[in-house]
Amino acid sequence: MTEKPFNNRAWLMVAPVFALVLFSALLPMMTVVNYSVQDSLGQNQFFWNGDAWFRDLLNPSTEIGARFADALLRNLSFSLVALAIEVPLGIAVALSLPRGGWAVGPVLVVIALPMLIPWNVVGTIWQIFSRADIGLFGAALTGLGLHYNVTQEPISAWCTIVVIDVWHWTPLVILLTYAGLRAIPDAFYQAARIDAASRWATFVNIELPKLQKVLVIVVLLRFMQTFMIYTEPFVVTGGGPGSATTFLSIDLVKIALGQVDLGPAAAMSLVYNLITLTLCWIFFTIMMQLDRRRYA
Amino acid sequence: MVDVLPRASVSVARSRPRSFTLRRGSGLLPKLGFAVYLVALMLPICWLINMSLRSNEEIMSTLAFWPHHPSLEKYYYILNDPTWIHAFGVSLTYVAINTVISVTAALPAAYAFNRYHFIGDKYLFFWLLSNLMAPAAVYAMPFFNLYYAIGLFDTVWAVALAHCLFNVPVAVWILEGFVAGVPREIDEMAAIDGYSFPRFFIRIFVPLIANGIGVTAFFCFMFSWVEQLLATTLTATDALPFAAVMSRSYSVSGMDWSLLAAAGVLTMIPGAVVIWFVRNHIAKGFALGRV
Numbered sequence: 333m334t335e336k337p338f339n340n341r342a343w344l345m346v347a348p349v350f351a352l353v354l355f356s357a358l359l360p361m362m363t364v365v366n367y368s369v370q371d372s373l374g375q376n377q378f379f380w381n382g383d384a385w386f387r388d389l390l391n392p393s394t395e396i397g398a399r400f401a402d403a404l405l406r407n408l409s410f411s412l413v414a415l416a417i418e419v420p421l422g423i424a425v426a427l428s429l430p431r432g433g434w435a436v437g438p439v440l441v442v443i444a445l446p447m448l449i450p451w452n453v454v455g456t457i458w459q460i461f462s463r464a465d466i467g468l469f470g471a472a473l474t475g476l477g478l479h480y481n482v483t484q485e486p487i488s489a490w491c492t493i494v495v496i497d498v499w500h501w502t503p504l505v506i507l508l509t510y511a512g513l514r515a516i517p518d519a520f521y522q523a524a525r526i527d528a529a530s531r532w533a534t535f536v537n538i539e540l541p542k543l544q545k546v547l548v549i550v551v552l553l554r555f556m557q558t559f560m561i562y563t564e565p566f567v568v569t570g571g572g573p574g575s576a577t578t579f580l581s582i583d584l585v586k587i588a589l590g591q592v593d594l595g596p597a598a599a600m601s602l603v604y605n606l607i608t609l610t611l612c613w614i615f616f617t618i619m620m621q622l623d624r625r626r627y628a
Numbered sequence: 629m630v631d632v633l634p635r636a637s638v639s640v641a642r643s644r645p646r647s648f649t650l651r652r653g654s655g656l657l658p659k660l661g662f663a664v665y666l667v668a669l670m671l672p673i674c675w676l677i678n679m680s681l682r683s684n685e686e687i688m689s690t691l692a693f694w695p696h697h698p699s700l701e702k703y704y705y706i707l708n709d710p711t712w713i714h715a716f717g718v719s720l721t722y723v724a725i726n727t728v729i730s731v732t733a734a735l736p737a738a739y740a741f742n743r744y745h746f747i748g749d750k751y752l753f754f755w756l757l758s759n760l761m762a763p764a765a766v767y768a769m770p771f772f773n774l775y776y777a778i779g780l781f782d783t784v785w786a787v788a789l790a791h792c793l794f795n796v797p798v799a800v801w802i803l804e805g806f807v808a809g810v811p812r813e814i815d816e817m818a819a820i821d822g823y824s825f826p827r828f829f830i831r832i833f834v835p836l837i838a839n840g841i842g843v844t845a846f847f848c849f850m851f852s853w854v855e856q857l858l859a860t861t862l863t864a865t866d867a868l869p870f871a872a873v874m875s876r877s878y879s880v881s882g883m884d885w886s887l888l889a890a891a892g893v894l895t896m897i898p899g900a901v902v903i904w905f906v907r908n909h910i911a912k913g914f915a916l917g918r919v
Binding site for chain 2: 336337340341343346349352353355356357359363364424425432437439440441442443444445446449451452453456457458460461466468471499511512514515516549556559562563580581584588589604608609612613
């Protein structure tokens with residue numbers, strides 16, 4: 333791998349993308365920044381409020397601060413659990429997918445189906461599907477003797493959202509991992525066969541290292557998506573019972589549109605963005621390190 | 629001797645796949661696990677189809693694995709109602725526009741990110757990705773103001789442009805991996821052969837990564853098709869997307885579950901068609917990612 337040439341004319345090729353995304357990102361972002369430092373008395377009257385919203389938000393002893401800290405913790409634990417299930421499951425399924433033949437096409441289509449359903453329909457399906465009286469999922473769990481009720485039990489509600497997310501998004505992990513697996517040249521497998529490597533050894537020494545980058549991308553994508561999960565809990569549980577499934581986005585919308593407290597909501601979304609940015613920057617740096625090590 | 633050699637190689641060829649399958653398929657467990665996963669995956673979808681064939685009273689009163697009086701009534705209703713048809717067309721239009729814009733803009737950018745160093749490249753790439761983290765719920769209101777101000781509100785263009793916020797970065801990200809798979813020698817050869825850059829790019833390079841374009845188009849299509857918060861916020865009457873029409877049936881005489889389910893089944897079809905077209909690209913394999 334030779335070093336890439338330095339050429340600032342490459343900006344010309346990046347310019348359309350830059351302009352397109354800037355157009356959609358900059359103004360909304362500035363609006364949010366604008367709201368975050370102002371307070372309003374209604375009727376579109378705003379006055380300067382400095383960093384007061386931010387100080388409230390980051391101080392867990394205030395009402396909004398406590399609320400934010402709770403939602404953040406809830407969301408982080410949700411993201412971690414969802415990732416911990418989806419990534420290994422996705423890899424396992426990708427490994428057992430057929431590698432060729434007529435079955436590949438239909439299987440890929442079937443696996444991708446959950447991702448192709450608009451998000452409110454996903455919510456609608458699960459609203460009925462998880463009811464103990466008329467839904468299969470709820471009925472099955474109740475039949476097993478579990479105390480399951482989405483609208484009343486916080487734990488049921490929380491687990492249901494995790495199950496929905498796993499059902500909805502593991503296909504993404506599968507598709508990307510499968511594509512990554514198929515890109516590994518046959519020679520590697522032949523070498524493993526000659527060495528009489530066990531299935532597990534092949535996985536650890538060949539497949540996993542080759543999948544490293546795909547997996548980093550998958551984790552990054554899924555983390556961002558779970559961290560801003562909105563539609564599924566909104567439709568299925570409405571953030572309840574109590575605040576068991578009030579994740580960050582749900583809380584934000586409740587404050588911004590429900591209570592029309594634009595200031596705190598804006599401050600909250602900025603802090604929220606900063607947190608995701610920091611976490612993703614860490615991931616991103618790891619990715620670049622991997623890259624450097626590979627080509628060093 | 630001449631006779632022995634082919635026979636030996638034949639027997640090698642025969643024995644090899646067997647030992648391979650023996651080791652790989654040694655457990656019935658993976659196959660069983662895979663089957664269980666597929667069933668778990670299909671159950672909610674079957675439930676949706678099941679619901680769409682039953683009446684509302686039946687849905688709300690009994691748990692049934694099969695519709696007792698299956699009827700396609702709701703499908704007829706949707707397919708004969710101009711509002712639904714129009715909304716379906718609108719959704720397909722903005723998704724198509726968005727996919728075309730995203731892929732076209734991302735192609736040269738992916739090439740630039742892969743082939744050159746330039747000032748701020750890493751930061752630009754990260755900034756692009758950071759837009760995937762923007763919570764749509766928060767940006768909905770500012771988006772409304774923005775598109776209202778420039779007069780695009782309630783057009784398919786508003787939604788198509790707004791979806792670029794997350795689809796363009798995704799497209800750049802995916803395409804970049806494919807660009808990395810094309811050896812740089814090809815660029816150099818084309819230059820030596822006297823190809824100008826635009827001609828090289830369109831005539832030689834784009835066909836080389838046709839695979840990647842297919843896969844990218846699928847992902848752009850998917851993310852734009854399922855996104856609804858922005859789509860419903862940015863439209864009112866003329867460009868009402870499918871999802872908005874669906875949410876209307878929530879209010880009319882309670883909840884028309886069966887109608888919603890039928891509409892839900894119909895929304896799966898375009899995506900399934902698109903993935904059917906790119907299935908071979910995915911099965912061929914691609915190594916995503918380099919930063």
